[in-house]
Each structure stands twice: as C-alpha cells, then as structure tokens.
Amino acid sequence: MATILVVDDELGIRALLSEILSDEGHTIELAENATQARAVRDRMRPDLVLLDIWMPDVDGVTLLKEWGGAGLLTMPVIMMSGHGTIDTAVEATKFGAIAFLEKPITLQKLLRAVEQALVKTAPPRPAPAAPGLSSYVRPEPGVLPAAPVHAASLTSHLPAGNSNVLASEQSFELDRPLREARDAFEKSYFEFHLAKENGSMTRVAEKTGLERTHLYRKLKQLGVDLSRNKRGAGG
Numbered sequence: 001m002a003t004i005l006v007v008d009d010e011l012g013i014r015a016l017l018s019e020i021l022s023d024e025g026h027t028i029e030l031a032e033n034a035t036q037a038r039a040v041r042d043r044m045r046p047d048l049v050l051l052d053i054w055m056p057d058v059d060g061v062t063l064l065k066e067w068g069g070a071g072l073l074t075m076p077v078i079m080m081s082g083h084g085t086i087d088t089a090v091e092a093t094k095f096g097a098i099a100f101l102e103k104p105i106t107l108q109k110l111l112r113a114v115e116q117a118l119v120k121t122a123p124p125r126p127a128p129a130a131p132g133l134s135s136y137v138r139p140e141p142g143v144l145p146a147a148p149v150h151a152a153s154l155t156s157h158l159p160a161g162n163s164n165v166l167a168s169e170q171s172f173e174l175d176r177p178l179r180e181a182r183d184a185f186e187k188s189y190f191e192f193h194l195a196k197e198n199g200s201m202t203r204v205a206e207k208t209g210l211e212r213t214h215l216y217r218k219l220k221q222l223g224v225d226l227s228r229n230k231r232g233a234g235g
Contacts, residue, residue: 002047034058053081
C-alpha cells in the first residue's frame with residue numbers, strides 16, 4: 001500500500017478522498033493549501049500526490065512547477081479541478097503531472113487513476129501466477145444452481161488466510177423456501193467478495209454494483225459478520 005498526499009482547500013473533498021483511499025489500505029496525509037503541502041513534502045516523500053489546481057494561496061500548477069524546478073518532483077502527481085479546461089490539463093501535464101481528474105470525481109475514475117499512477121512508479125516484479133478459475137461457473141442472474149453448490153469449491157480461490165471465511169456455509173440446500181435459499185446464496189456471495197477484497201467495502205461495492213449505503217444495509221440484513229473481514233484493526 002502507498003502513502004498518498006491529498007492537497008485540496010475543500011474540507012469535504014479531503015474527507016471523502018481520505019475515506020475512500022484509506023478504505024483501500026493506503027496511508028493518507030492531508031493538506032489544505034500549498035504551505036501545508038510543502039511541509040508534508042519536506043517531512044516525507046509521498047508515493048503519490050493528489051493536487052487541486054484552484055487553491056486560495058498558491059494554485060496547484062504553480063506548486064507543481066515549484067517542485068519540478070527544485071528537483072522535488074520525485075513522486076507522481078494527479079491534478080484535480082472542478083473548473084479545469086483542456087489547456088489547464090495540458091499545462092499541468094507539461095510540468096510533470098501524470099493525470100488530470102475532473103470534479104466531481106467518480107469512484108471508478110479515482111481508483112483507476114491512483115492504481116495506474118502507482119503501477120507506473122512501482123519497481124518491476126515477477127507477475128504471480130493467476131489462480132485457476134475455470135472450475136467455477138457463475139450462475140445466470142436470478143437462476144439458482146441445479147444442485148447443491150459446496151462452499152469449499154469457492155474457498156480455493158480466496159487469498160491466503162481467508163480460506164475459512166466460507167467454511168460455515170457447507171452447501172446451498174435447495175429443498176427449502178426460495179427466500180431462504182436466496183438469502184443463503186447472497187450471504188456466501190458477499191462473504192466471498194469481502195474475503196477476496198480483504199474487507200474493502202469500497203472495492204466490494206464497485207465489484208457488486210451496489211452503493212456503499214445499500215451494501216451496508218444488505219450485509220446487516222443477511223447477518224454478515226464484517227469484523228472478521230476487516231484488515232487488521234480497520235478497513
């Protein structure tokens with residue numbers, strides 16, 4: 001995981017980005033203006049900076065130029081703006097920014113930009129072998145399997161340390177009311193994705209196509225234990 005500096009004069013933007021990126025496992029440093037951003041940069045070297053363009057004291061492009069001229073642009077910088085133009089984005093790229101995000105920033109665009117920025121600057125390493133998923137056939141939406149589906153067939157595809165997450169659900173018994181069978185399937189479905197994403201509610205919401213608020217309500221309704229899916233003490 002990375003250390004990310006978020007520079008924005010709007011408290012709401014800082015809080016939102018901090019929550020999302022912390023949920024992804026990153027360490028977040030916050031600054032509301034160029035002065036605070038300089039202090040953080042002097043104290044440490046962040047792995048990535050999300051930098052707002054329009055700030056009251058010194059604008060983001062000016063700070064970007066300053067860092068570049070002083071040889072301090074040793075980390076990738078993603079510019080953000082709610083009033084940006086193509087010319088502004090081109091200028092920022094010319095002075096060292098690697099991407100430009102237009103506000104309001106969508107969850108998918110934010111996570112994709114951060115992931116791409118960190119991949120570009122990460123040292124090369126051998127790609128791990130992809131786990132074999134050919135044995136698992138995803139049922140069509142709204143269609144229950146014709147025979148009991150054993151949870152053990154899913155646990156082999158989970159990250160190390162999470163293989164016990166589905167152990168309590170041995171199989172889906174179809175000889176029972178539809179609602180009970182559906183709830184049992186949905187509970188194991190969400191437990192599987194929570195384990196696969198190391199408890200990241202943001203990532204699970206993105207993968208399952210649900211809003212975070214709706215996802216929380218759904219998990220509570222199904223009786224999913226969130227505490228055992230969180231990373232360490234938080235997540």
